[in-house]
Every structure is written in C-alpha cells, then in structure tokens.
Amino acid sequence: MSAPPHVTFGEALRFWLKLGFVSFGGPAGQIAIMHRELVERRRWISERRFLHALNYCMLLPGPEAQQLATYIGWLMHGVRGGIAAGALFVLPSLVILVALSWIYVRYGQVPAVNAALEGVKPAVVAIVLAAAWRIGSRTLRSAPLVAIAVVAFVALVAFSVPFPALVAGAALAGWIGGKWAPGAFALPAHASKASGGHAPAVIDDDTPTPEHARFSKGRLAAVVSIALALWGASLGALVLAFGWDAGFTRMGMFFTQAALVTFGGAYAVLPYVVQGAVEQHGWLTGAQMIDGLALGETTPGPLIMVVAFVGFLGGWTRELLGAQALLAAGILGASVATWFTFLPSFLFILAGGPLVEGTRDDVRLAPPLTAITAAVVGVIASLALYFGSHVFWKGPGGFDIGAGLIGLAALVALTRFRVGVIPVIGASALAGVLAWMAGA
Template structure:
C-alpha cells in the first residue's frame, strides 16, 4: 500500500482504478480526527507522498466542498475520486469513506444496547458524557474563533443562541434567517461578511503531480448541460424511489418514512460541519420523534468521535437506536430493525453529498480560481456558533443536574468535564485520548461511589 519513492521532477505513473480503490478503502479505516485531520491525511497522502494531484488543484476542490452542506472531507474524497476515475471513481471514494464507519457503528450500537446496562459499560459511558460536553463547548469555541471576527457576526451568533435557547425556534428557520441577514448585510457592508475560505492558497513551487496545475480538464469533467441534467435526474430518482416505496408500503407516519424525510432535511442543513447539524438532529430525534434519549445521543456522539469516518455518521447510531427501540419488525427482529434503520438514514444523509459533487464538479473545473465563502454562508456559520453553544449548555444541564434542580449537583461529573475541557482547549490533546481517559476515569469513579 505504500507508494514507491518518486524522483522530485518525475511525474508519477498513471493510477489504475483498482489502485485507487485500495487507497480509498485504507483511508476509510484510518480517517480519524474529524474533518481537519481527515483533510490533512488526504493532503499528506495524495499531494505530498503519491502526487496524484497538485496542491493548487487539491485546495481548489476543497474550497468548493467547504461551500456545500455536508461532510467536506467525504465530499473532497468523492471529488478527487471522480476527477481521477469518472463517476465510478467518485462513488467508490465517497462510499468507502463512509462504509467502514457505518459497519463499525452498527456493531458498536448493537453492543451498546446489549451491554449498556452492565456496570462496566455504564461506568465507561458515565465518564464519556463529561468529555462530550467539553467537546461540544470546544466546537463552539473553535468555530467561533474562526468566524466571529466583527460585531456583526457576534450579533448574529447571539441572536441565534437566544432564538433557540429562549424562544425555541427550529434550526432550519434560524439558518434561513441567518442566510437572509447575510445576503442583505453582504450588500450593505460586504467587508464585514468577507471571511474567506479559510484554507489559504497553494504555494507557487511544487513537484510534478499526476493532475497538475495546468493539466487539462479530462473529458468526463467538462461541463455539459445534458450531463448536468442526467446527474440531477438520477440523483432525484435515487431519492424518490426509496421514499415512494416507504410511503407506499408503510405510510407517511411510519418511523422509517419519517427517518428518510428527516435526514434528507438534515443533509441539506449541515453548513459548518457536523456540529452545526447536531442541534437539529437532537431537536428532532430526541425532542420530536423520541427515537433515543439525550443521554444516548451524548453516548452516540462519543462513539462517532472515536470511530473513523465523518462525525455526522452519528446518524447511524441514531437510526439504529430508533429502529431497535421502536421494534419496527417485531420483538424478535430488533437487530434487523436497527441495521435497516441505520443503513436507511445513512443513505438519505449522504446521497445529497454525492449529487452536489457529481453535478457541480464540472462547473468547478471550468475555472481554477480559489472559491470564497459567500456572505449568506458566513452569516449561517456565525449563527451556528450560537446554536452549538445552546447544545453544549443543554448537554451540561443534563450532565450536572440529571434529576433536575432538586436532584442535586453532580460534582464528580463537573470536575471530569472541567478536566476534559482543559485537556482539549489548553493542552490541545487528541479527542480520542480525552474520551478514553474520561471513560476510564468514569469507570473508576463509579466503582468507588457504587462498589
């Protein structure tokens, strides 16, 4: 699997579809660290080591993916696979970025529902919850530090926080209002909403790559209206046929049908990364549909953080617990219900990502200029900071006062959350390290408190 060394001025040899497939399969199993870590890994492997694509072309594709709703690292893999090996290459690259994570999460979800009530597992997950609370606070800090660069954007974040915390407005409405404010603000004060793409520019010198700065756009990546129409048509059919089948067989109110519709909407609202859409998923899956509890959602987020693949794969855990808990196929087929629901929500969550890349890729290849975030997207990202902060406070409430104000304050959980926060924000420790340490500390605390 390791690429052979290349002379500095020698372009790499052509890469076959099967060579690329083996790389995408490997990537699917080692893509830890969230989008930043995954993108850095792809850059290291594809730009620095293998030289399959130049840095400028890599960043050009990345900046486009940053504009889209959905997991940018998975979309970048899809884009690069498509650029190298047409539509089959894009589908393989994007699917193998997700499938290992789906299989691992299905297995972990089954262990969670089967063993979650044992003392050891319960102690481990008790310790994980403070780390998850610290993780969400860290996400709000990270996104805010990158985005909130002037009073306009701070105001949008504050209003978004109050809108969801005090008024309880739904997340899609907050996104729509932020986009409108950004559009108007971009025309009134464009400098206040021009934050840029955030990934810089490629350096002027580099060693030759298989797809280099001046490599002509391959025929399959050239824009044609007929191709655009066919891709959109096929994509809509791949969404409509399963939705129509679910509606016809089960009806609109059935859990599987509602999951398909709900996660389709979630897929179109993931501006700003997985943490941006988590409040919407939490609002619907926990509050509206009751597919799982808030504590289970926190456990699922921890599993998503410690497994390869995009963090938004937490939807597979949500789907599994929803299907399992609702006993969709009867009490004797709980595992089957969980597997079907997890697979279904994964399909509806990631289908739009493939459509965005396969339909929009030729438009991007027409001009190799760095894309920047538009004013509406800048405003949406600012609003996301307030929404994520609300989610962190919600998690903190359930962590520190699990039985309400009258139930007493959980000092042990508070100290563990504080320690996790210091490890993440001050010492910059790895997410997986913090979660594992917190889980072991939780097991120790629970063993001492409840021997």
C-alpha cells in the same frame, strides 16, 4: 522531477478503502490525512487544485471531508471514482457503528459499562464546547458576525426556532450585510495557497480539465435525474413496505431534510437531529444522543455518521419490525439514516463539480456563507448547553461535581494541550469507572 505515473482505478480503490478505516480526527484530521497522502506523498493532485476542491466542499451542506474525497475521486476517475471514494469513506464507519450500537443496547446497562459511559458524557460536552471555540475563533472576526452567533444561540435556546429558519435568516443577513460591509463578511481562509514551485502532480495546476469533468447541460440533467430517481425509489420502497406514517419512512424524510441543512458540519446539524429525533419522533433520549456522539467520535469516518446510531436506536427501541426482529430493525434504521443523509452529498459533487472546475476563486457567495458559519457557532453553543443540562444537573441532587471535574479536565486537555479526541474519551471513560469503583 517528473509527474507520477497515471493512477489506475484499482490503485485508487485500495487507497479509498484504506482511508475509510483510518480517517479519525474529525473533518480537520481527515482533510489533513488526505492532504498528506494525496498532495505530499503520492502527488495525485496539486496543492492548488486540492484547495480549490476543498473550498467548494466547505460551501456545501454535508460532511466536507467525505465530499472532498468524492470530488477528488470523481476528478480522477469520473462518476465511478467519485462514488467509490465517497462510499468507502462512509461504509467502514457504518459497519463499526452498527456493531457498537448493538453492544450499547445489549450491554449498556452493565454497571461497569454504564460507569464508563457516565464518564464519557461530560467529555462529550467538552468536545462540543471545544468545537464552538475552534469554529468561533476562526469565524467571528467582526461585530456583525458575533451578533449573528448570539442571535442564533438565543433563538434556539429561548424560542426553539427551527434550524432551517436559522440558516435562511443568517444567509439573508449575510447577503444584506455583504453589500454594506463586505470586509466584515469575507470567508475565512482554510489554508494558504502554495507559493513558488512544487513537485509535479498527476492532476497539476495546469492539467486540462478531463472530459468527464467538463460542464454539460445533458450530463447535469442526467445526474440530477438519476439522484432524484434513486431518492424517490428508496422512499417509495419504504412507503410500499411500511406505509407513509411508519418509522422508517419518517426517517427517510427526516434525514433527507437534515442533509440539506448541515452547513457547518456535524456539530451544526446535531441540534436539528436532537429537535427531530429526540423531541419530535422519540427515537432515542437526550442521554442516548450524548452516548451516540461519543461512539461517533471514536470511529473513523465523518462525525455525522452519528445518524447511524440514531437510526439503529430508532429501529430497535420502537420495535419497528416487531419485538422478535430488533437487530434487523436496528440495522435497517442505521442503513436508512445513512443512505438518505449521504445521497445529497453525492449529488452536490457529481452535479456541481463540472461547474466548479470551470470557475476559480468565485467569492460571490462569501457573505451569506460566512454569516451561516457565524450562526453555526451559536447553534453549537446551544447544543453544548442542551447536553450540559443532561450531564451536569442531576435533578434534585443539583450540580454533579464529579461530572463537572471530568468535563473541565477534558476541556482543558482539548483546548490548552490539544490532546486528541480519542485519548480524552478513553481517559474520561476510565475516570468514570474509577469513580464507580470508589463508590461501590
């Protein structure tokens, strides 16, 4: 069997656009879609090269599926290919979330809509718990890793330790532990490498690294300089337009910081977003954050796109452009949050890709990264506790039995029967509406 013909940039562009609208299912589902389409069906890249790129993306802060798309697009068509793949992975989700956020703030208090949201909230808690279980079952394979997860949970719940400090502490523990017990801190396998022969691919195992993907100090300096210039110009524009202490400028700074500590995916960074967006800046409430996560789960694209909802509500509720321009403020807030969250991801891929293409299977970073992932399990568990305290306990009324039953049913459906997130959210919303109708 011969290799497929060369893939034109236009052909790739059409695929990345399609992917942006069908990339449901969280990172696991999105990676599975790309594997099926790019490795098995189209044969644009071999299994081994796909996994090599995936392993690098798993080491980075930020959304691994979006970064994987960026990496493959860059490998195939250079910088323009990487930017197109990464941007089209995000933009459809941004447009959809802006529309859903507007519907939420305008019609969220309509009784039937509110009832649906009340039904979805316990399902969101179940989704977060299922994520903790899924990551924990894959990661916590030794006593030291379990201990790191427990310490991270206690540090957040009891002492409100900042998330970046947890990441740094876990990395240090992993670095030290890896020297004494390297077997306890080995990276979990995300997939097995293909064995035996395979159908030829456009970018095959033995395909030489293209010129644009070879390491060059000059190219590295140029990419870093351009990324920093874009970041500085964007933040500078916000400062000139609104001032240093304005809400939009604070969003730019905050989401830049969030982008740099998102090891472990969206569920890991959500506690950091809650600390900053809810408790520190007051851009939205804890209950609204739960609603935003539910909306994010039902749209294509990376789950971290929930930051667009946070930015929209921050601009709208704080009236950052005045009472007469709420929609414009919401759209600008969503755009600022998205831009500053994803800009570092493009830098990591376009700057680090050539270094990765020059090395294979370097495991020196395995112990600290495994320890960080273990801490993420504790972080996600603390997020479930935070959300659960808002959903299941209704002040003086005590435990909400109806919400508890919906949450339990959702958790069983997700973990025992492996039902998809969107059907679970839909059924939970229906249960909320039926409960409202029965009590009306």
